[in-house]
Amino acid sequence: MSHGFISLILASLVxxxxxxxxxxxxxxxxxxxxxxxxxxxxxxxxxxxxxxLHTRIIDQAAQVExxxxxxxxxxRPGAAxxxxxxxMHVSDTRITTLSAAAANALHGSKAVLLExxxxxxxxxxxxxxKSANLMxxxxxxxxxxxxxxxxxxxxxxxxxxxxxxxxxxxxxxPWLVSTLLAVSDCERKNxxxxxxxxxxxxxxxxxxxxxxxxxxxxxxxxLAAMSAIPDTExxxxxxxxxxxxxxxxxxxxxxxxxxVKRSMGAAMPFNIALASTAGVKPDAFxxxxxxxxxxxxxxxxxxxxxxxxxxxxFIAVGALHLSGPAGLVKLFRDAGYTVTAVD
Numbered sequence: 627m628s629h630g631f632i633s634l635i636l637a638s639l640v641x642x643x644x645x646x647x648x649x650x651x652x653x654x655x656x657x658x659x660x661x662x663x664x665x666x667x668x669x670x671x672x673x674x675x676x677x678x679l680h681t682r683i684i685d686q687a688a689q690v691e692x693x694x695x696x697x698x699x700x701x702r703p704g705a706a707x708x709x710x711x712x713x714m715h716v717s718d719t720r721i722t723t724l725s726a727a728a729a730n731a732l733h734g735s736k737a738v739l740l741e742x743x744x745x746x747x748x749x750x751x752x753x754x755x756k757s758a759n760l761m762x763x764x765x766x767x768x769x770x771x772x773x774x775x776x777x778x779x780x781x782x783x784x785x786x787x788x789x790x791x792x793x794x795x796x797x798x799x800p801w802l803v804s805t806l807l808a809v810s811d812c813e814r815k816n817x818x819x820x821x822x823x824x825x826x827x828x829x830x831x832x833x834x835x836x837x838x839x840x841x842x843x844x845x846x847x848x849l850a851a852m853s854a855i856p857d858t859e860x861x862x863x864x865x866x867x868x869x870x871x872x873x874x875x876x877x878x879x880x881x882x883x884x885x886v887k888r889s890m891g892a893a894m895p896f897n898i899a900l901a902s903t904a905g906v907k908p909d910a911f912x913x914x915x916x917x918x919x920x921x922x923x924x925x926x927x928x929x930x931x932x933x934x935x936x937x938x939x940f941i942a943v944g945a946l947h948l949s950g951p952a953g954l955v956k957l958f959r960d961a962g963y964t965v966t967a968v969d
Contacts, residue, residue, distance in 0.1 A: 658819035663718055663812035665879030669896055679899055686895035692956060693891030693949035695967035697728050702963050706937030709735070710954055710965070712945030713828070714885050716813055716878070717821040721885060724828075727969045736938035738832040739930055742848070743841030745826050753845035760853035762797045769803070770796045772861050777868045784871065788814075800860035801852045807867045810874045828942050842929045842943070843922070851922060855913035862910040866901040888969075890945050920952040927957045934963070 672680035687693065696712035709731040714721045724732065732738065754761075763769070770778045778795070781803050786792035788806045795803075809817075817823075822830065832839050870877060884892050898908050926943060933939040941954075948955050958965050 665875030667883045668880045683895045687892035690891030697969040699966045708934045708939035711942045712948045713824045715823045717816045722824045735940035737838045739941045757849045768796045800864040854917045859910045859913040862906045866904040866906040869904040
């Protein structure tokens with residue numbers, strides 16, 4: 627996860643980032659109010675700081691197919707329409723407040739398909755315990771030997787701040803550190819206070835309406851996907867992420883603005899541009915794109931099709947799974963469905 631990669635993870639992976647070091651408090655007497663997490667839109671900032679780069683990112687974003695909407699209608703003869711909805715895995719009310727179109731699609735559905743059905747702290751903790759071997763080096767390698775002293779000092783501080791023992795920093799795999807970088811202090815405090823991310827809110831609302839909820843993946847499978855990114859790429863993307871470690875709030879705000887403006891096509895070009903400032907080449911993102919998007923998109927399609935064929939499915943997954951040549955919108959079209967942008 628370069629710090630660009632970090633924002634991508636928020637759109638492509640659910641459950642784990644906000645859970646790290648954020649054990650929700652047990653039934654507080656007075657629930658803590660939701661914090662409004664805000665920052666600077668770094669893409670907008672480029673308009674004045676680097677107009678040429680801003681223009682290049684916008685031009686590249688315009689070429690990303692199916693990136694101008696987060697809600698799509700899926701149709702096939704003989705079945706009621708289904709819907710594909712792109713989420714962002716945060717508790718920000720700008721994200722968790724559904725549009726009328728999305729709310730109507732959710733409320734009228736017969737089944738809701740999420741990336742992960744059970745996002746409870748208990749389920750997350752159990753998955754992490756089972757996947758410990760994916761999170762630490764077990765072959766003698768050490769992260770402090772793969773990074774500069776300055777970068778590792780930042781890693782150690784970040785690990786301690788997250789609630790984990792700082793001494794673990796030297797054996798933690800790079801993808802896990804990058805995941806820690808994906809969550810702002812503000813968003814982590816909201817998780818600790820029990821404020822749900824959009825996916826959890828959708829699942830809870832479906833259950834309240836007696837709508838069947840199904841998970842397309844497990845937390846363990848998501849952690850395995852992260853771990854499958856080649857280690858050399860993990861290190862490169864972490865190096866880039868650490869360059870922007872002081873701007874986590876701003877990175878989150880930037881992605882939030884892309885989501886709100888329905889311009890998610892800018893996410894990858896923006897993140898690759900930032901990574902380049904740390905000397906990280908675009909090739910470092912190949913593993914991420916293959917493991918976190920391409921492979922998972924195909925599995926999501928296969929898991930969703932039986933419910934879509936029955937009609938009335940509402941598929942809610944990270945927004946980056948929808949767009950691009952290997953995105954779910956194109957995959958459904960290639961499979962013979964009619965897919966139309968709604969919002």
